[in-house]
Amino acid sequence: MTTTNFATARDVATAIQSLGFQATTEVLGIISRTCRDDFLANLSACISGHDPDGANRKAIELTLRCLSGDTLESLRAIIPSAQVEHVVGLARTQPVRFLSAIEVSGDPKHPRHDIAKSFLSGWFENHQPPTGQSQPADQPSAPEPQRPPENQSRRSAPPQAPAQNQTQEAEKKYESCHVYGGSYALCFNTGTWEGKPGIMLDAAAALGPKAYDWQNAIHIWLNANEIAAVLAVFRRWRKRVEFSAHGAQNDKSFSIEFQGQHFFAKASARKATSHPARAVKILPGDATAVSIMFLKQLAIAHPDVPLPELLATVRAAHQLDDVAAA
Numbered sequence: 001m002t003t004t005n006f007a008t009a010r011d012v013a014t015a016i017q018s019l020g021f022q023a024t025t026e027v028l029g030i031i032s033r034t035c036r037d038d039f040l041a042n043l044s045a046c047i048s049g050h051d052p053d054g055a056n057r058k059a060i061e062l063t064l065r066c067l068s069g070d071t072l073e074s075l076r077a078i079i080p081s082a083q084v085e086h087v088v089g090l091a092r093t094q095p096v097r098f099l100s101a102i103e104v105s106g107d108p109k110h111p112r113h114d115i116a117k118s119f120l121s122g123w124f125e126n127h128q129p130p131t132g133q134s135q136p137a138d139q140p141s142a143p144e145p146q147r148p149p150e151n152q153s154r155r156s157a158p159p160q161a162p163a164q165n166q167t168q169e170a171e172k173k174y175e176s177c178h179v180y181g182g183s184y185a186l187c188f189n190t191g192t193w194e195g196k197p198g199i200m201l202d203a204a205a206a207l208g209p210k211a212y213d214w215q216n217a218i219h220i221w222l223n224a225n226e227i228a229a230v231l232a233v234f235r236r237w238r239k240r241v242e243f244s245a246h247g248a249q250n251d252k253s254f255s256i257e258f259q260g261q262h263f264f265a266k267a268s269a270r271k272a273t274s275h276p277a278r279a280v281k282i283l284p285g286d287a288t289a290v291s292i293m294f295l296k297q298l299a300i301a302h303p304d305v306p307l308p309e310l311l312a313t314v315r316a317a318h319q320l321d322d323v324a325a326a
Contacts, residue, residue, distance in 0.1 A: 009025070009028050009032075010296075011292050011296075012028060012040070012043065013028065014292065014295060014296050014299065014307070015043050015046075015047050015292060015295070016043070016060070016064070017307045017308070018047070018295055018307050018308065018311055019046055019057060019060065019308070020308040021060065021061060021064050022064075023064055024069065026069070027064065027067045027068065027069075030067055030084055030088065031063070031067070031088075033085075034085055034088040035063070035088055035091075035092060038092065039060070039063060041056075042056040042057075042059045042060050043056075043060060044284075044288050046060065047288055047291060047292065048234070048284050048287055048288050048291070049234075049235055049236040050284070062091065062095035062096065062099070063091050063092070063095065065095070065099060066087055066088075066090065066091035066095050066098055066099060067084070067087060067088070067091060071087075071099070071102060072084065072087065074102050074106055075087065075102055075120070077106070078102070078105045078106065078117060078120060079120055079121060079124050081124070082120075082124050083124075086123070086124050089123075090123060097119070098120075100116070101116040101117075101119050101120050102116075102120070104116035105117045105120060174189060174190050174191055175189070175190045175293055175296075176188065176189045176190075177286070177289050177290045177293050179265070179280050179282050179286045179290065180210075180212075180280070181206075181279075181280040181281060182206065183205065183206050183278075184203060184204065184205055184206060184212075184275070184278040184279060184280050185203075185204050185206070185212045185280065186201060186202065186203050186204075186265060186267065186278075186280050187201070187202040187203075187204070187214070187217075188200075188201055188290055188293055188294075189201075189202065190293060190296075190297055193221055193223075196223065196224065196301065197224065197297050197300045197301045198221055198222055198223045198224060198226075198227065198297065198301075199221075199222045199227055199293070199294065199297055200219060200220070200221055200222075201218075201219070201220045201221075201222060201254060201267060202214065202217040202218070202219055203217055203218040203220070203267035203278040203280075204216070204217040204218075204278070205274070205275040205278060216274075218252060218267050218268070218269045218272060218278060219247075220243075220246050220247070220252050220253075220254050220267055221246065222243070222254070224297070224298065224301035224302070226241075226243050227294050227297050227298050227301070228298055228314045228317075228318075229241040229243075229318065230256055230294055231291060231294045231295060231298060231311075231314060232314055232315065232317075232318035233256050233257070233258055233263065234263070234287055234290070234291035234294065235291070235311075235314075235315065236258055237314070237315045237318045237319050238318045238319065239257060239258050240255065240256070240257040240258070241255065241256060242254070242255035243255070247269065249271055251269055251270040251271045252267070252268065252269045252270075253267070253268045254266070254267050254268075256282075261284075262281050262282060262283050262284065262287075263281070263282040263287050264279065264280075264281055264282070265279065265280055265282055266278065266279035266280075267279075295307075295311075298310065298314075
C-alpha cells in the first residue's frame with residue numbers, strides 16, 4: 001500500500017484527527033524517526049477504508065497512547081534512563097502489556113508491581129533503539145503544491161509574486177492534487193468562491209504521452225456540501241454521488257463512484273466542442289491524497305465543529321441517503 005501521498009506533517013495530523021485521535025508535533029517527530037512507514041501504512045488503510053476489522057485503527061491508537069506525553073512522563077518516573085526509541089519497540093510489539101506495566105509499576109501496592117517493573121527494566125536494559133528514519137515529521141516529504149492560476153492556462157503560467165503588504169494568512173499556498181489517466185487527467189485545487197472554501201476540479205484531455213490540454217480543461221466548482229458527499233464516497237459510506245447543472249450554462253456535471261478496487265471519477269460538459277465527457281480511474285494511492293485534501297477543506301468550511309464530529313455527521317447523513325435509495 002502506498003503511503004507517499006501524505007505530503008506534510010499537517011496532512012498526517014489531519015488524518016489522525018479524523019479518526020478521533022490527537023498527536024503532538026513531538027509525537028509525530030518520534031514516529032517519523034522510528035516507525036514512519038508502518039504508521040503511515042496503518043493510516044492509509046484507515047483513510048481509504050481498507051480496515052474492515054479495525055486492526056489498523058487499533059494499531060494507531062496504541063502507538064499514540066504509548067508515545068503520549070503522559071505515558072513517557074510516567075515511564076521516566078520509573079526508569080529515568082529510558083529512551084523514547086526503546087518505547088517505540090514496545091509500542092510496535094507489546095503495546096497493551098507496556099501500557100499495563102506502566103500503570104501497575106506506578107502503584108507500589110499492586111500485587112503485580114514488582115513483576116511489571118522488572119518487565120520494563122529488563123526491556124530497556126536489553127533492547128537497542130531501532131534504526132530510525134532520516135526525515136523528521138515536521139518537514140514535508142514533497143514540496144507544498146501551489147494552486148494553479150485562475151486563468152485558462154493552469155499548467156504554464158508562473159505563480160504570482162505576493163504583494164509586499166500581504167499578511168502571512170493571505171500568502172497561504174493553495175494545494176493541488178493531480179490524477180492522470182491515459183486519455184484524461186483531473187486536477188483538484190483548493191480555493192474560495194465568494195468567501196467560502198471549496199474545490200475547483202479541472203478535467204483535461206490528453207495531447208500525447210504525459211501531456212494534457214489544461215488550456216481547454218472543463219472547470220467545475222465543488223462547494224462544501226459537495227465536498228462532504230465526495231468524501232463519503234472516499235470513506236465508502238456511499239457508493240456513488242453525482243452533481244449536475246453546474247457552470248454558467250448549467251451543462252456541467254461531476255460524478256464519482258467506488259468500484260471495488262478503485263474509484264471512477266467523471267467530469268462532463270454537454271456543450272464542450274470536444275471531449276464532452278472526461279473520466280479517470282483513481283487508484284488507492286491517489287485516492288488517499290485527494291481524500292485528505294477534501295477532508296481539510298471540509299474542516300476549513302466548518303471551523304467550529306470538531307473533525308470527528310463533522311465526519312460522524314457526514315457519515316450519518318450519507319448512509320441514510322443510501323438506505324433511502326435502496
